[in-house]
Amino acid sequence: MTENTQPPASGPRSAPADLPTQYTPAEVEEKLYERWVERGYFAADAESGKEPYTIVIPPPNVYGSLHIGHAFEHTLIDALTRRKRMQGFETLWQPGMDHAGIATQNAVERQLAAEGSSRHDLGREAFVERVWRWKAESGGQIQGQMRRLGDGVDWSRDRFTMDEGLSRAVQTIFKRLYDDELIYRAERIINWCPRCLTAISDIEVAYQEDDGELVSIRYGEGEDSVVVATTRAETMLGDTAVAVHPDDERYAHLVGRMIDLPLTDRSIPVVADAHVDPEFGTGAVKVTPAHDPNDFEIGRRHGLPQLTIMDERGVITAPGPFQDLDRLEARSAVVAALRAEGRVVAEKRPYQHSVGHCSRCQTTIEPRLSMQWWVKVGPLAKAAGDAVRDGRVAIHPKEMSSRYFEWVDNLHDWCISRQLWWGHRIPVWYGPDGEVRCVGPDEEPPSGPGWHQDTDVLDTWFSSGLWPFSTLGWPERTPSLEKFYPNSVLVTGYDILFFWVARMMMFGIYAMDGVPPFRTIALHGMVRDQFGKKMSRSFGNVINPLEWMDAYGSDAVRFTLARGANPGVDVPVGEDWVQASRNFANKVWNATRFALLNGATTQGPLPAPEEMSAADRWILSRLGATVAEVDAYYDDYQFAKLSDALFHFAWDEVFDWYVELSKTTFLAGGRPAEVSRRVLGEVLDVTLRLLHPVTPFVTEELWTTLTGGESVVIADWPADSGFRDRAAEREIDALRQLVTEVRRFRADQGLQPGQRVPAVLDLAGTPLGAHEDAIRALLRLQPAGPDFKPTATLPVAGATVALDLSGAIDVAAERKRLAKDLAAAEKELAQTTAKLGNESFLAKAPEPVVEKIRTRQETARADIERIRTQLSRLP
Template structure:
């Protein structure tokens, strides 16, 4: 039997409304939990710590299904650990989201006919802070709607005073350790946002473009290159070929004329070139392509920037002042006029990067930026997983992680924005460069200026696991709650956020990992498996579903789809089904309370229990063990399914129904079963609570009279098992299920009573005859009883007298009609499958569909024939 350490109170009230109304209870319950401090962690507690930091949503954001999905899982983990006796901290907060937030405010200014430059940096930054206070953090209120059990007293923001101090501290430390440097490199540049952007801020999509093949050079010294970005030819400083490509061996080292310019460029040999691709010759534009930049570095080529930060051509000549796309068309036309265009492929579909914020086509651009040297940091991040100090779950995701950290390039951390952590570097009038820590005073005197750039948002969010706990100070929170236990996040940001937290955590915390487990989830998709997007009609606001069906229904649906690392399809009908489950829990518990279910007094000993009682307690303990094992393996879908089927199928549909005859008879057996039912509901509600917190809180406190299920004990498996009782009730279920199926086949209404004789001798079912008769609506046989059908099931016999229950002639006619239709369907399917000409032409999916129809027809024929044979004689 299960361990029950709850302190019991006098019998609770059974005054539950007839229907569960989530909207009437959820908000009030949540605020009560917060006011009572259930979610506030105590750094001085002697309980073992359990820590999760929330992946900080953007301050510009609102709750979408992806947030709701991950928050549900994190909340379930934290609530369970709290019930298990841990000092559980789930720490909330938001990210300042540099580009996104700056864009919001710039859009406001544009509506006023202004730009940020009209305000100046200080006034613009003040305006962003004002926007943040007024509009930012909407998601925090929505998190309350979902039921997030976060510690609001520890809410953090990536630009609050403490986190800003952490950012400046680690920048200074990295700089002093020569792990931060400034250099010209190729970066992703957004000509609309006017800043470098990170890889994660680039969305790649297939665009219709053109592939143009161009002839460089003259006569025998000419060769052909192909490009989708013709305008960059103005910045070419070489043509590269493979050193072993015999076609071009005589040209290597020569200089050829670059069309439309007065320059000549060399032909260089570089192993990067694939001789099998295209013509085997590639144009090299070091200032506008990362691969070309690397070739340029190897061969000492000049890097010519031929467009400005807005994508306007700056190269001297007839194309100066044209937008990059205007220049593309003009240059192609000019080359065509000179006979330099060898071939044109249009449209040419290829992958093009776009700014995720404004959708502008990203321009690779040579730029002076700040970088983090990642080689040693990335190695440490990889070693932490290889040495099992950090576990990645599911394990197969390790390969993706290693592929990233083992091949990581230096990280561009500077952004040309005004909103964010400003780079703490000052430049002096005589070329001095000074990096300041948080307690250092800025240099004074004429000519000193601070670097204009701010840091990449991922720089500050990379410090999140320890900066939120007070680092760089050794605060009580840091001592108690670091390292964190679980990082639960989507597999799509394993590269951009997870790896950065690993690098910074190990570096800043002297080799101590930032989290012990990385639990990776998939992405939420619509019911057809398509990605949800605001631009598509399939996007769903989870608040709409919460309004319609309750937060518990949304949470249970999301958890039930959460297989580790796999994407989660979700549709509204699934949320409706989860709402029905919440209603089932409510109605079954209400029925149990009305029939005297109780948690008062000790649980009776096994010798006092009926087989039905022992069966449900055995199944209950197995479920506790299953749920614990699934939680430890982050198998949220299996947790949800195990609880769903145990609660609905075994407790509500079987145990409650089987106990009704016992309750009606009253007496000692009824007293025992009422206590067992109370125990089962108590444990089941506690098991369900982390996923569906609201309905379980209302029902558990009503059932037990306890303070709150939030702070109740997590159920423990006592080890009680009764295989004999499970076999006995399994046999009982088999009999009832088979007779119910027969009744349905004969067209009997569920509540229709028929006379029956039960022969249960030699089976363990004799004590269950009253329950069998009640569940199957079977009357005593009576004097005029005449069996018209006999069902042998599991060693027992159930004889039924259906003579007055159904119109045998009408039922026989109906079944005969259905049988004829099934036989015709079979004949037609066989005819098509036997036609060789049809099979030769028909697509595979059509043939498979016909085979499926044939199989269904065979099943229908067997079923209908059996039903006809079982009908009583007319």
């Protein structure tokens, strides 16, 4: 066999036991997982001599539960780490949870409100104790759900962002950044939630299209007047200028002059600023430096006053008739007053525009001038960008790199203080005479009369930005830090590329002497419903993965999610797909059970190729190619492609063809049957190991039964044997082509799958002569008798199959049935063609409706062609 290399060998295995007739996930999943944990399979040894492979879990919020996005992300991470563990790496999947400051505080405050209390009734210390109690009672829910999914994390290393060690890391880096003048305190515009009473990060702002009102207002009189437009009319009470573009000749005569501000006793200047777009609206904008981020920058450039006209709850504080009104009440009142004075030039209502809302409580965000703590991100962001540019960190897929650079290259200073009680309190003390002292973890804070600590806490992203190294014991140079930093890869969603990934990059490079926190950033998309729609409670399409796991098993959920995971692309999922994955798991189970019942074995070396049948050599050749293909996809983070390759190899080639061909061999007995039993054992052994990272439970149960091995978790990852047999592949491909074509013909003629038909096979001149028994068994073809009269002859793959259907079907009845189906298809074609030819219909109908009609039309055409072919083949 000139195209062969020696097939793989396998060492002795213990004798396999029988399997139950059905696979019931609920009966095996929990016990298997607990066995894995008890035996320490997931524990990472910092003293090991093995090459490390490290992944951190994107820490879920402590208050949460496992949602479909978690299940998706955890499946991908678990698949990577399980494979690397099987490849012999010292593998650490670092678990943990985030304290989720604002969300957790809100959750506990809701509990208190239900009890008729508030955090202010308790006081800060008692409230924080209450949150810790809540965390102990309710916060571990997600850990149990992670176990359900099969997450192979090292539970002995479980971390929480407010653990003592991680808190020490937070205080250490704050102190270092402060001493390096990279942390400072200043008044700036921030996102403020009037309900949560805190600054919030950009990622906690949810933008949505709201119906508002666009009001055009005339400032000043006559030729010296200017019209500006706003959706927040109440903020005009804080205007300190009107800005126009320096090159806008329409307003050149007004620049530097003062104009009256309506409803107030103030006059404000007209300033020229390049930020203004002269093509937008009237080309003039109102400037409210204390209540708009762009206006704040204009105000700084022109030295404008910063007038705060509302308090932290969004209540107007500006003296006058609008004082003490809520901001939204004031908006209507201000517009009414302007209208009464004839100042309203135009009103557009409703005016749909994008408005920021607090993602926690849905309150409209208020840009607010506030004294806050900030990180000076310039040098940190440059280092984070350089690490990707110079190749120390790879972003996958590559096209996402431009989005990363767009962010880090234009990053503004980061507001890190939050007006909360739950979180890492800012380690800064203020003295009675204006002293400010930042305290490190090993320093005593100042004491004495008048000294007090800053009341704010740090943004949650500050502590989670330290996650890749704080979880390993930093700032101490622990064995774990030396072994497992930097992380091998970060697997996370593209939606937090800017907010979490960029912060980890900045902090990791800064704290770890220029070493980035990971070598690769593998970005995935968001999980959507089966129609590609974003999941939302309001849409009623939110998926609870636990319900699917209860119904179909964790492997089915995992396989469905992995099979949809193309890098950086959103993932649609539907219950039908999980059912299909459950069917696949059942197919794997039944095929392995068949193999065991027929004596398939993994004991001893594989027979020599010359002892093997073409089917044996074909499946081993395909097995080697599949191993190579799966390895390449794993290395490129192509989870969908590797899952699809495994599905089609296992189902289409192993189960549908090799197992079926083996039945004939097993029935015949003798040495060929012994050879095929060993080959089938080898194929299933390797296939189960290949499937294990994505479907860990069913493969563990099957592999240990098949091989007698301790656990597939610690089994060797399959290597490509290098065995290829192109001649065998061509031979079996010809067999598959012949069987498939005749099966299609049988189906077209309305024959039942098990119905036997007399046939004559002419296989002369083809490599199929040795397969006649298998072909007849697969196609339910019986030998031709003396009365054989061929009613159909099919030339396929160089062979000829002659069939006698005279006694198999009622030709007249079949012709009548097909004629009826043809008439229905022709009617459908006529109706859809008429609709698509109607210009009025095409102009008015929504595109999805039109597309549905087009699909129906194409289906009708295909049906007509198929039915006519069937009629022509009838005897």
